Amino acid sequence: MTAQLTEPIVGARAEQPGARARVRNRPEAFTVVSYVVVSLFGLFCLVPMWMIIAGSFTAESKLALTGYSLWPQPFSLTAYRMLFSGTALLDGYLATLFITGVGTVLSLSCTASLAWAIARRMPGISRPLTVVAYIPMLFTGGLVPLYLLVTQVLGLQNNWFSVILPGMMAPFLVFIAVSFFRQLPEEIIDSARVDGAGELRIFFQIVLPLSKPVLAVIALFYGVTYWNEWFNALLFLSDQDKFPLQLMLQNLIANVANAATLPGSTAAQAAAPIYQLRLAMTVLTVAPIMFAYPFAQRYFVKGLTLGATKG
Incomplete structure (x- = not known):
């Protein structure tokens, strides 16, 4: 039973x-x-x-x-057809690619170097650099001092570097990198120092390979900023052959719209596809930078969260 x-x-x-x-x-x-x-x-x-x-x-x-x-x-x-007629669009793409590529590389290098110097808490160096990086988050010198610095002091009028240098250091991204660097295991750095590695070798061979997530996020932020840059180009560039894509297309749309409203405009000018040109301009400016997101997507969320959880 x-x-x-x-x-x-x-x-x-x-x-x-x-x-x-x-x-x-x-x-x-x-x-x-x-x-x-x-x-x-x-x-x-x-x-x-x-x-x-x-x-x-x-x-x-x-x-x-x-x-x-x-x-x-x-x-x-x-x-x-109107946008691709002539070489103006190609020149705009080349200018934007140069500004975006060179600007992103220089900005990423400066940001990572400054963030590592701050994160190491070196006596007499880290604290002054922290103050220098933090002050631009509160206020800036203004537009007129910036214009005089770039054109009169640096002599970069009508030069692509006049568009790159003003945005080469973002304090917010510096402190994100600082937070990430401070989370790296100290044991790895101490063991490398015991084995005879110097600061530069530790930074390039150990820190940077371990920091791919946050570096990808910072590069993506800088790349999007430089790709969409037009205001500094409007201030410092006068040669139309050096105009970036956004400024060139904006001037094109403005010229077509103004020509169509003139009393003596021809029938071809009056019938210019203004609305269609604006939409086509949006597609041509947004589509290329959208291809950068899939390459950095796996690092994007991870880099932001790891760089912002601890101080």
Whole structure:
């Protein structure tokens, strides 16, 4: 009788792990809701971008009457033909690529070096450098001193470095790198110093390889900033062949719009696709920098969180 009673109990106990596994495999309600909300948010972000792309391929007459649409009808390449006619667009891309590439490399090098010097807490060096890096977060000298410094003192008028140098050091990114460097294991650095490694060798061969997440985040921030830069170019550049992409396309749209409003404008000028040109300009300026995000996406969140959790 006892054996007969224990068999169902043993069988029930044997079934419990499988039942628990099936329960654990079921998605939680919070997870399902989170996926739905994030998917809807992503859709809301993608729809406006798609409407801009579709509008850039829509005829000007349709845009003037109905505005944006989800599908380009009637299909038109007039704006892109105007933008790609001549070498102005190619010159703008070359200028922007130079400013973005050189500016990002120089900014990343200076930011990482300054952050490492502050993070080491070296007597007589780290504290003054911290003050120098923190002051620009509170106030700046102003536009006029900046213009006089770049044009009169440095002599960089009509030079691409006049666009690069004013934004080469972001204090916020410096302190993010400082927080990240201070979280690196001290044991690794001490062991390298015992083995005879100097500060430069420790920085280049140990610290930088371990800091790829935060360096990727900082490079992405600097790259996007330099790619979208136009105000400093407007101040310091006068040669149109050196205009970056954003400033060149802005001037193009302004010239077309102003020419179309003149009393003596021709029919071709009056019929210029102003709305379509603006949308095509947005696509041409935004699309290239969007390709940089997939390469840094795996480092982006990790670098921000690791650099901001501890001080």
